[in-house]
Amino acid sequence: MSNLSVELPLAEPDVVPCCPPLTSAELSAEDSVRMAAMFKALGDPVRLRLFSRVASHPGGEACVCDIQDVGVSQPTVSHHLKKLREAGLLTSERRGTWVYYRVAPSVVAGMAALLDLNR
Amino acid sequence: MSNLSVELPLAEPDVVPCCPPLTSAELSAEDSVRMAAMFKALGDPVRLRLFSRVASHPGGEACVCDIQDVGVSQPTVSHHLKKLREAGLLTSERRGTWVYYRVAPSVVAGMAALLDLNR
């Protein structure tokens, strides 16, 4: 397979510079805007469901066709996936006929770190 | 205190039954609605800022008067605190003249657990 470059066991190096846990310091106005945009992206049931389908899909990625059965029309699914992309939570890539989505682990990790109250 | 049930050394008994990490299984429609409501509550900059002020306040609680200087009117602050209460993220208690808010740790822990992609 790939040649002799170093094999990193763990993939993600960066965890997004933003923000110590909420218990340690209050957020600045700017950080609040940035982070709120991410939480807002998950603040819709359809979007959260789509996001969860991508995140739980085998291989870590999912084609739109794999996840679009969530009870709303196809344009609406596309609209929500775009919102998740714009928030930085998902990335997309076209391969042939299909478009594949995967989660952006570092961004999600940043949100989780913010909510970790025991630190 | 309680009778002969096992004494758990750590305080928090419940971590909100909801939801394994997003990577392990997709959310049901109902769980998506429940969890999205919580994320939505943090999806506004003013609310996230207020929440962060409560969470980071010494003693784990804050009077409204301590945190209301976030650039919007006082009724708007009250409105946002109500939303955070309704989402289950904050609890409030009146003591004499002032009303004190604190975070609901188990609920926030549930959100953080959902976003923990490394499990």
Added chain:
DNA sequence: CTCTTGATTCGACGATTATCGATGTGGTGG
């Protein structure tokens, strides 16, 4: 009781949003 201060509720208004059908785009295969 009255005045004052802290906080919530009410009513209104402008802005944003979720949703849809119709249309457009990009790729595959006859």
Added chain:
DNA sequence: CCACCACATCGATAATCGTCGAATCAAGAG
């Protein structure tokens, strides 16, 4: 070239949301 599929964009509409000033409620102080 044309038909078909997967997906995105457009335009419209109904609903939700954030914000404010005014009014209300709750708790002391005089």
